[in-house]
Amino acid sequence: MPRRSKILSGTLITGALLLTSLGLGGVALSAGVPAPGAGAAAAFASVHSGHTMAVSTTSSPEDPDGDGYIPANPPVTGVTPSTQDPPHRYFHEFQANCSVTHTAPDDPIVYPRQPGRSHDHTFMGNTTTNANSTTASLDAGGTTCKAPGDRSGYWMPTLFDGDRPVLPVGPQTIYYKTGVTDYTSVRPFPRGLRFVVGDPAQSADAFRHHPGFVEGWECGDSYFNTEFPATCPDRADVQVNIRFQAPSCWDGKYLDTPDHKSHMAYPVVRPGTNDNVCPADHPVALPMIEFKMAFPVNGDMSRVRLASGPGHSFHYDFFNAWDDATLRALVGHCVVGGLQCDARGYDQTHPEAGAALDQNYRLP
Template identity: 30%
Template sequence: MKIKYQKSVHYSVRLAIQWILPFWLVACGGDESNGENTSESDGLVISVPTLSLLETPAANNTDGFARITFESSAATQCQLNGDAAFDCTSPLFLTDIGAGDQTLVIRTAESEPETAVTVQWTVANIFDAGHEDLVLTNQSPEPVEAYSWRGIVRINCDFSHSSYNDPIVYPGQENAAHLHRFYGNMLVDHMLTTESLLSSGDSSCQGGELNRSAYWVPALLAPLYDPDTGERALDADGEPAWQTVPAVVGNDEEAHEIFYYSAGIDDLSAIQPVPAGLRMIAGKATTQPEAPQDTSIVRWHCQSWESDDAENPQFSATIPECVAPDRVRMDIFFPSCWNGEDLDSADHQSHMAYPISEGGPNGTRCPESHPVAVVRPSYHYAFGVKPEVFDPVTQSSRGWRLASDMYAVTVSTPGGLSLHADWINGWHPQIMAALLDVCIKSGFDCHDGNLGNGLRLSGTQPGSQFEPEIINQGMGY
């Protein structure tokens, strides 16, 4: 016997239920349905699992994600657009939803008779929908320079806020980390989840809600001096006081491209978009003076050095003494080879790897352990050596340290060895695909959020810019 019926749930949702008779119970009194629907015919009782929808996506939207909630009296499996079925529970949060018609089937698993519901909705192409965070431009990107980036997009950001939180290393634990400065999604805190990142909050970076990615670094600190005497100032506990050194960001009159997306391997055609919610850490916060980090991953240099990987690779593992009006530059390169399975790992790094080189024109590739090449994020900051933050004697960056430097910073052992950064992908999938296909794979240098398709991302905006008290040299509570 097969029964099929339809009803409306929120919008045009097709609800189909099929009954398959797996067993026969002789009705001699008593109800053994266990909360399931029952049907009685000719002395037989048939138990039917219940499955009902509670929340579904809007029938037409531009989101790259979808939230569906439902109630079921049995275990369930889900299948999106005919792909492989997977075990699922409510609430169900789907990511990397592409443009076009979407069909999600939810059915009771390992239960007879089977019950199923179908949810249908349409995601518009945001480049045709006139999204407020996309702006028309008549500027076309130029091809990358020889012996430079293979293909690159440069994103500007303003400062959002600071806190002693780290949602990757200390999820759910407030004030458990050293002092960080956050950029991107303005709502990032210790309670961050992939769903909250993708579905809520505006961004301090270009692209607004299309770029809800979370970016954060340890705060850069400078000794605080008494402006009248030039002596070291003390905090409320009588300890030497510190102040934050702000990065040059959010000022359209000065270069402040601080986040790049580029190719980490030679074969551009092999690069894939970064999956939504992928978490990465570049660099090691526990680095000590006896074992400095590789400057191909994290590094410092003075802007006046005009450092260049191809012709002038002058870089330092520690913060150099740059003299005013110079700038201290900081570069952090994230790994771009993914294991293809995990969005995170126990150490927050082993699911990712850096490319390896075998020489030759196509020598840079991903290792077999991490075969999936993805778009490479990197951070590039500039810190002005200004009177309010420089050493009054040398008028330089002498004495600067990171909040994560867990060693004594001296003239002979400069700060900055613990340089590292965190990133969680919150890009709209259609924008991530455009960054890759139009700019990176085509070998263009796309400045200031230019997408190379006649559109650019909307401008930067400040977050709360909240700055907490500097505690224990920024190392926290």
């Protein structure tokens, strides 16, 4: 398949200016907490589609020529966005419950094979995710997800309270939903698909109006915040939370692109209807991932920040390494089947439907 030309244009920003713009200038991180590396400035060295995002130009086993395009093999062709309106179901989802594995200044999507070049990330799911991760290495790794078949890598910028990293405790909720009205048209992710959701350089206004924005930062009775609330109720049952949705329409051609976004798109409203459909240039409906993260911090929030900067710099990454048969069973049973499933693929309000996985979260 012919590849598109590389995107290398943009405006370079010095590391000092970048750290200042992210609210990190003059911050002394404690020992053992990785500081943003020189690559943090490089992350904003190329402008693409109105967003500032790193362009990968380093070769890897999956991208030998280093142009940032990883073709799907095989590509998905002959698909048009579905305009069908199946029977209404309020839910069509399942959960991937995955715990934190580690933190590191790595990003195998934005900075493949460049350890230490990223701002610090909190990793969930695959226990081996690092700068050198590939589809094959993730497939050989372990996982903290309840379903052993989910060896995907999930990561986001580490949250700090002053110099102290604050890590989510226990299995976090990662929803797999439908983003389109025709939930029966949703198909599993292709193996090796990867993308970035959001942008660390986005403005507060862009974050608030991002198509993936759900409720912003929230705690107690405070909702829809683009920044961390000044205070949160100082109670053991209160944590700061965020929910953010990923694009769910795929071009069918590439597993990754230089900006790590343009092979994916959000659904659009079909003219004259209230139906959500995939756009014509991204016709393949995939599951819509929604991060629902809870961080155990409350009280005075004045020192809370992300490794990428202020609250509105929140973003996250996904690298698919599901076992194909397991993901296919969950998508078919729960999303296409119009159920509200847990990580086993079981809907307690519809016990007659059974579960996609057994008691050990494996295929029966």
